[in-house]
Amino acid sequence: MTSAHREPLLVEGSGLGKTYPAGPGGAAVPAVRGLDLELRRGEALGLLGTNGAGKSTTMRMLAAVSPPTHGTLRVFGLDPLHDGPRIRARLGVVPQDDMLDQELTVRENLVVYGRYFGLPKRVLRERAERLIEFAALEAKADAPVTALSGGMRRRLTIARALVNEPEILLLDEPTTGLDPQARQLLWDRLIRLKNDGVALIVTTHYMDEAEQLCDRVLIMERGALVAGGSPRELIGAHVLPEVLELRFTGTEHAAGCAAVKELIAEGAPWRLEVLPDRLLVAAADGQDAQRRIEARVLPRASLVRRATLEDVFLALTGRALVE
Amino acid sequence: MGSAATATTRHRGAGRPWWLVERHLLVYRRSWSVFVADVTEPLLYLIAIGLGIGSLVGEVAGTGVPYARYLAPALLATSAMNSAMNEASQRVFMRIKLEKTYQTMITTPMTVRDIQFGEVSWAVLRGLATTAGFLVAATAMGLVRSPFALLAIPAAALVGFAFAACGLLVATLLRSWYDYLYLQLFMLPMFLFATTFFPLDRFPDAVRPVVQALPLYHAVTLLRQVCLGRIDQHAALSAGYLLLLGLAACALAAGRWRRMLQS
Numbered sequence: 001m002t003s004a005h006r007e008p009l010l011v012e013g014s015g016l017g018k019t020y021p022a023g024p025g026g027a028a029v030p031a032v033r034g035l036d037l038e039l040r041r042g043e044a045l046g047l048l049g050t051n052g053a054g055k056s057t058t059m060r061m062l063a064a065v066s067p068p069t070h071g072t073l074r075v076f077g078l079d080p081l082h083d084g085p086r087i088r089a090r091l092g093v094v095p096q097d098d099m100l101d102q103e104l105t106v107r108e109n110l111v112v113y114g115r116y117f118g119l120p121k122r123v124l125r126e127r128a129e130r131l132i133e134f135a136a137l138e139a140k141a142d143a144p145v146t147a148l149s150g151g152m153r154r155r156l157t158i159a160r161a162l163v164n165e166p167e168i169l170l171l172d173e174p175t176t177g178l179d180p181q182a183r184q185l186l187w188d189r190l191i192r193l194k195n196d197g198v199a200l201i202v203t204t205h206y207m208d209e210a211e212q213l214c215d216r217v218l219i220m221e222r223g224a225l226v227a228g229g230s231p232r233e234l235i236g237a238h239v240l241p242e243v244l245e246l247r248f249t250g251t252e253h254a255a256g257c258a259a260v261k262e263l264i265a266e267g268a269p270w271r272l273e274v275l276p277d278r279l280l281v282a283a284a285d286g287q288d289a290q291r292r293i294e295a296r297v298l299p300r301a302s303l304v305r306r307a308t309l310e311d312v313f314l315a316l317t318g319r320a321l322v323e
Numbered sequence: 324m325g326s327a328a329t330a331t332t333r334h335r336g337a338g339r340p341w342w343l344v345e346r347h348l349l350v351y352r353r354s355w356s357v358f359v360a361d362v363t364e365p366l367l368y369l370i371a372i373g374l375g376i377g378s379l380v381g382e383v384a385g386t387g388v389p390y391a392r393y394l395a396p397a398l399l400a401t402s403a404m405n406s407a408m409n410e411a412s413q414r415v416f417m418r419i420k421l422e423k424t425y426q427t428m429i430t431t432p433m434t435v436r437d438i439q440f441g442e443v444s445w446a447v448l449r450g451l452a453t454t455a456g457f458l459v460a461a462t463a464m465g466l467v468r469s470p471f472a473l474l475a476i477p478a479a480a481l482v483g484f485a486f487a488a489c490g491l492l493v494a495t496l497l498r499s500w501y502d503y504l505y506l507q508l509f510m511l512p513m514f515l516f517a518t519t520f521f522p523l524d525r526f527p528d529a530v531r532p533v534v535q536a537l538p539l540y541h542a543v544t545l546l547r548q549v550c551l552g553r554i555d556q557h558a559a560l561s562a563g564y565l566l567l568l569g570l571a572a573c574a575l576a577a578g579r580w581r582r583m584l585q586s
C-alpha cells in the first residue's frame with residue numbers, strides 16, 4: 001500500500017459526474033454523481049455496482065470518449081477534453097459490447113485497430129501474431145469475425161486492447177461470456193501486466209474476480225460511491241467475518257427462519273439474510289452460531305465460510321433487484 | 324511500453340483520417356464489384372439513351388451538340404454523386420447504427436473529426452475512381468473531345484465532396500432502413516429532372532427555379548461545361564454552390580456525429 005503511493009498518479013477524478021441529456025424516451029439521467037477516484041501505476045482498481053449503477057459511463061469518461069458534465073478529470077495529467085488523442089494513445093479499452101469490425105477478419109481487426117494508433121504495419125504484423133496466440137484464435141486467424149463464438153469475440157476484443165501496449169487498461173466486464181479456462185488465462189495475463197506496471201480498471205459482476213484481481217474496489221450505487229477500499233478492508237468494515245449458510249427442506253425453511261430470529265431476539269450478535277433457498281447468518285464466530293442454531297432446528301445442510309466481497313456487495317447494495 | 328506512445332506522437336494528427344481510408348481500401352479490395360457496378364451503370368445509360376435514343380434526337384436544340392455528347396457529362400456527374408452519396412449514407416449508416424465501427428475507432432487516437440474527414444476523403448476517392456473509369460470509356464466512344472475534359476476530374480472530386488458531406492449528414496438523420504426509401508424518393512426525381520436528360524429551357528418557367536435549386540443541377544452544369552469545353556460564369560457559380568453545400572453539410576454533420584458518438 002505504502003509503496004503503491006509512491007507510484008505516479010495516472011488518473012485523478014474529483015466530483016466526477018455525467019448526466020445524459022433528456023432524450024425522446026425520457027428525462028435526463030444522472031448516470032454518475034460526484035465520483036472521486038485515483039489510480040496509480042501498477043494498481044488494479046475494481047468498479048462494482050448493480051446494473052445501471054454507472055460503471056460503463058465512468059469507464060467511457062476515463063477513456064476520454066464521453067465528456068464528463070461535472071467535476072474534473074485528469075488522465076496522465078492531461079485534460080480529456082483537449083488532449084483526447086494523446087490520452088487514448090496510451091489507453092487500452094475493452095468495451096462492454098465487443099464492437100469488432102464486422103467487415104474484417106480476426107487478424108485484420110488487430111492490425112487495422114493498431115493502425116488507428118499510427119503504429120507501423122511491420123510492428124503490427126508481429127504483434128498481431130502474438131495477440132492471436134494470446135487469444136487462442138490461431139485456427140480462426142483469417143476467418144471473418146462474424147464466424148466467432150461469443151467467447152472468442154470477447155477474447156479478440158481483449159487482445160485488441162493490448163495492441164498499443166497501453167499503460168492503463170480499462171476493462172468493462174472483460175470476463176462475461178468466457179469459459180473458466182479462458183477466464184483463468186485472462187486473470188493470469190492481467191496479473192502479469194499489472195506486475196509490469198500497467199494500471200487496470202475492471203468492472204465486473206463476479207465478486208471473486210474483483211477480490212482476486214483488485215487492490216482496491218469502489219462500490220457504486222445509482223451513480224454514487226457507497227464504499228471504497230481494499231477487499232480486506234471492506235470486509236472488515238461492512239460485514240461480520242464469517243457466514244453460516246443453512247439449507248432446509250422446503251417446508252422447514254420458515255421454521256428455521258423463525259428459530260434464528262428467536263435467537264437474535266434473545267441477544268445473539270448475528271445478522272440474518274433470508275434467501276429463497278437458504279438462510280445466511282453473518283457472525284463473528286460461525287461455528288458457535290452453527291452449534292446454537294442446530295440445537296433448535298436441524299438444517300438439511302449447513303456450512304461455515306469466511307465472509308467475501310460478495311457479502312459486502314449484497315449488504316451495501318441490497319438483495320432486491322429493484323428497491 | 325513507451326514504443327506505442329512515441330510512435331503515436333511521431334505521427335501526430337495529420338495522418339489519422341488516412342488510416343480510415345486505409346481500412347476501407349482493405350475492405351474494398353475484396354469488393355471490386357462495387358467499382359465495376361459504379362462504372363457500368365452510367366455506361367449502360369449512355370449506350371441505351373445517349374446513343375440509342377440519341378440517334379432519334381440528333382442535336383440538342385440551340386447547342387449544336389449531338390445528344391450522346393450532351394448526356395455523357397450529366398451521367399458522369401450523376402455517377403460521382405451516387406458513388407459518394409451511397410457510400411456515405413448507406414455504409415456510414417450501417418457503421419454508425421448497426422456495426423458500431425466508429426464507436427470502436429473513437430477509443431483510439433482518432434477523433435470524430437478525423438473519422439468524418441476520412442469518410443469524406445474516401446467517398447471523394449471513390450467518386451474519382453468512377454469518374455476516371457467513365458471518362459476513359461466515354462472518350463473511347465468519341466463522346467469527349469475537348470482537352471478541358473481533364474478538368475472533369477477535379478470537378479467530379481468537388482461533386483463527390485459535396486454529396487459525401489450530405490451523405491454524412493443524411494446518415495445521422497435516417498432512423499431505420501425505411502427512411503432510406505424517402506431518400507430514394509428524392510434522389511430518383513432529382514436524377515431525372517436536374518437537366519440530366521434535357522436542357523433547362525424545356526421546363527415551364529415556374530419550375531425552373533426549383534430545378535436550379537437542386538444540387539445535381541449544379542453538378543451537371545459544372546461537368547457539362549467542362550466536358551464540352553464551353554465554360555462561362557455558370558460553371559463558377561455551380562462550383563461555388565457545391566463547395567458551400569459540402570461545407571454546410573460537414574458543419575451540420577459534425578455536431579450531430581459528436582452527439583451520437585460521444586454521448
Ligand SMILES: Nc1ncnc2c1ncn2[C@@H]1O[C@H](COP(=O)(O)OP(=O)(O)OP(=O)(O)O)[C@@H](O)[C@H]1O
Nearest residue numbers: 020029031049050051052053054055056057058586
Ligand atoms: N448513452 C446513454 N444515453 C442515455 N442514458 C444512458 C446512456 N448510457 C447509459 N445510460 C443510463 O445511465 C445509467 C448508467 O448506465 P451504465 O451503462 O453506466 O451502467 P452500468 O453500471 O455499466 O450497468 P451494467 O452493469 O448493466 O453494465 C443507466 O440508468 C442508463 O440507463
Ligand SMILES: [Mg+2]
Nearest residue numbers: 055056057096
Ligand atoms: Mg456496463
